[in-house]
Amino acid sequence: MRTEGRAKRLPRAVRERQIMDAAVDVFSRLGFHAASMDEISDVAGISKPMLYAYLGSKEELFATCIRREATRMMEAIATGVEPDQEPDVQLWSGLRAFFGFVGENRASWMVLHRQASTQGGPFAVELTDMRTRAVSLVAALLTQSTKAPATKLEAESLAAALVGAGESLAEWWLDHPEEPAGVVAARLMNLVWMGFGDLVDGNVWHPPSRR
Amino acid sequence: MRTEGRAKRLPRAVRERQIMDAAVDVFSRLGFHAASMDEISDVAGISKPMLYAYLGSKEELFATCIRREATRMMEAIATGVEPDQEPDVQLWSGLRAFFGFVGENRASWMVLHRQASTQGGPFAVELTDMRTRAVSLVAALLTQSTKAPATKLEAESLAAALVGAGESLAEWWLDHPEEPAGVVAARLMNLVWMGFGDLVDGNVWHPPSRR
DNA sequence: CAGTAGTCTTACTCGCGAGTAGGTACCAGG
DNA sequence: CCTGGTACCTACTCGCGAGTAAGACTACTG
Known part of the structure; x- marks a missing residue:
């Protein structure tokens, strides 16, 4: 290097x-x-x-790194997502964009996810900002779906769980790079959209290729 | 202190x-x-x-901390879970035990989740061990459910996503301590068992009080 | 070709924190 | 009352890494 x-x-x-x-x-x-x-x-x-x-200083440098990488990532997702579509399709495109970015920017992802979240310094702000934006995005998606979660708190926590699931799955993916991004994304899509209950019964969610 | x-x-x-x-x-x-x-x-x-x-040394001390806290946590979960029950009930009791532990042992949780996972030293081993045990537990639960995920890889990655969702939600919970453990656990249970698809349609999962 | 602005270096200072040397207090059992 | 052992301390060494002083080299501009 x-x-x-x-x-x-x-x-x-x-x-x-x-x-x-x-x-x-x-x-x-x-x-x-x-x-x-x-x-x-x-x-x-x-x-x-x-x-x-x-x-x-070292702290400034680190904060600058966080900011740059966070921006790059949010832009990648914003570019990939398709608004004015059904909620499931929006979520699907968002997930694809996210896993696509992580797959091609492992270092960026590690700095963002592992490092920034632990150092309690002024960096947490930058990172929390991005995470909050991501969570809000998902929360908005949930709220806009008809009879979805009632309270704001509920939507937010569900969104946090989903974002966390994505982060964790991305982490897992780092140890199993042989899987293509699309497959990993589809798996998470199925989990959060269908739920284990449906998956157990063999009901799966199909990507929009059938549309 | x-x-x-x-x-x-x-x-x-x-x-x-x-x-x-x-x-x-x-x-x-x-x-x-x-x-x-x-x-x-x-x-x-x-x-x-x-x-x-x-x-x-400092490293030995840290590793010992990880080991002790990881053991405490896994024991808490193992004690809380109810085997020989329907898969959903097992998952539910596991989630309750997990969030119960985190709620009463914030410091333990932070050491385990935030600190240990980032330091690449000999600690990662301890932590990865625990996480692997947790993931295997969930993966086994999934596999034992009838028509559940086909490949081993698929079950494992779904389990990783679920564990990650739990971790992330626990993290979110630290910022919203007013919510009781049971509510947070139930929310995650609904997400992963029913999926957004059902939640959007108003179908929710009911805790085993109805049994 | 002098002057000035911007690039880039070697060679330091200095504090912090891991780890230790070499003791002191206190409690057994003889 | 001595002898050993265990709990416990003050006061160090020493390397590593953040940050800096002071200047050298290049290039453009008049």
Whole structure:
């Protein structure tokens, strides 16, 4: 991963990108505390003072990583989802987009999910923000469905459970990469839409290919 | 939380308990890296060398905490679940036991879920062990249900999703402590057993009080 | 070609925290 | 009252990592 070519004297914007990429990589592998600024500057192929000059302190750098990756991910999902469709189709497209993103951005996902959630610092804010947006999205989807959950609290907690199920399944997926994204997404779709009760009886939810 | 009475010259077994309790408390609040041995010994009301004499290095201490709390939790669930019952009732009792434990042992839960899962060290083993046991438990429950998921992989991933949903909902619950454990458990039960599809149509799952 | 702005480096300081050396108090049993 | 053992302490060493001082090298601009 180490940058080799020693390409010298690059413009600031480019360097910042390189540094951010390196930081996400290192943070995802080691976690916030265990990651050292020396390691990050090393992976980025620059010296430490550059790092401080461009991205500030370690905490600032981490927060910036979170923000960037969270934005990337929410955009990926927003792009993938299809509004003005039946609730089940909306959920389905959202899940596909989510698992698609995780599959192609494992490091981003690890920084977001594992690292950010544990460090109680100013980062939790960024992360909680994104998670809240995701939960609200799902909660809105549930509420808009006819006789769905009554109270706001109920919808929110169900949405939290669903988001958590997605996160956890994504985590599991990291250990079983042989499965394609679509299959994993479909599985979760079936779980949350049909429920075990129906699955036990052999009733499954079909993707919109039949439409 | 600081131990005041300066009760002196206690037998080793008692001190070890105190130290473990203090360690779980500190680890849960600060995480593995940010927690210092000085802080732990301070909270436990003893000096650092005692800590090292009794519980070994920081890593050993942390691993011991994980093991103890994981065991406590799995025992709580095993005690709460009712085998030889219909699958839905088994799941229901398991969920109740789980949320009951988390509600009364927030610190234990945080150490287990947030801290242990992120530190890639030798702890992950302990934690993964427990999680695997939990997932296997659920997977077995699913497989034993008649026409349930075909492949082993499918059952496992669904179980992982369910366990994750539980973890996530427990996390959400920490921010909404006003809700009683039973309500939260019932909500998850409805989600995973009935699915949104049924919930949207107003079909809910009833706890076994009707039996 | 001097000046100025921006890129980039080596070589430090300094505090924090893991782990330890070397003791002191207290309680057995002889 | 001595002898050993166990509980317990103060006061260190020492490395690692965050953050910085001070300057060098390049490139554009007049």
